[in-house]
Amino acid sequence: MLLRRLALHLVLLFGVVFSLFPFYWMVVMATNMTSDIYRYPPKLTFGSELATNIAHVFEKIPFFAAMANTAVVAVATTALVLFFDSLAAFSFAKFDFPGRRVLFGLLLGMFMLPAQLALIPQFVVMVKLGWAGQLQALIVPAAANAFGIFWMRQYISRAVPDELLDAARLDGCGFLRQYWHVALPAVRPGLSFLGIYTFIAAWNDYVWPLIVLVDPDRLTLQVALSQLNRSYGQDYSMVMAGALLAVVPLVVVFVLFARGFIADAVKGAVRG
Incomplete structure (x- = not known):
């Protein structure tokens, strides 16, 4: 038993060193x-x-301007994803409505599709809206995503008891009050994980900002840093x-x- 624990700790130590070495x-x-x-x-x-x-x-490079643009995009995207994904997940997890299974199946299908398939039609839509080169072209398309809805749906299904929602309905709580006052306090760990994941993904996003940000004064940090690498x-x-x-x-x-x-x-x- 002692040798097994020692071997496990050595493997974990090796994994930590291996992971931290690039940094x-x-x-x-x-x-x-x-x-x-x-x-x-x-x-x-x-x-x-x-x-x-x-x-x-x-x-x-204009480092601080690019960082400010990236911070605006990352914070706004994270806030919108946390709200819309948790709201949709709450509906899927705790309410029965016509077409729920079909819609959730379509959601899982979108989850499995590569994001690169949407780049060209998404760019066309942004041009039609006049958003090409603007930061909202990064924020609005990322305001909700299939992974976040799926993750929060699974989390809410386990963390929010049906009996608690039944008691809230008896007290006169509507849908939004059940979501805000009952569900959200119970799923804060899941929201924290989704917030970390979304913020890091938005901060590190490179391909879509490179395509849609045609204004050199509105570059995000990753695109600005790529200029260092190229030039x-x-x-x-x-x-x-x-x-x-x-x-x-x-x-x-x-x-x-x-x-x-x-x-x-x-x-x-x-x-x-």
Whole structure:
């Protein structure tokens, strides 16, 4: 038993090191010169060039404007997804209405389709609406998604007892009051996970912003950073410094949301 636990911990430790090494290597590259990276053997320790590399990033691209655009898109998308997906999931999970199974089947079918199939018709729609080059072209199409509805539907089915909703109906609660006052407080861990997932996906989105943001003054962060890679590809230290700056907000959001997710999950487990 002791050897088995030791082997399990070693495997887990190896997995942690293996997962964190790319991030560590990005920090090493961002704090050194590009010439240090090409040395043999390569330099694996932190350097003192981070400030210089960051200054080069600020010189080459409008970093803060791109970050502000990305923050607006990520926050707005996350808020809309949390509302619309949880509302639709609540309807699918706890209410019987005509066509529910058919609609949920169509939803699962959309979930399995690759997102790239919708790029061309989606771009045509944005052009027709006059939204090409505007941030709403990123926010509105992502306001709801099949994965979020499916995830929250499964979570609500287990976390919200039917008896609790029956008691709310007896007290005179309508649909929206049941959703807001009964269902949402019980599914906060699921919402926290969906919020983390959606924010990271919106922050890291590259292909759709590259296609639809034709205005160079409204670029998102990932598209702006790709200009560093295309125009200054030989200066990998500068590119990695930009990538490191883009990762910092994600780490902060993950820590904040994950803390609430874990606390709510543990509270629910103890209560159950």
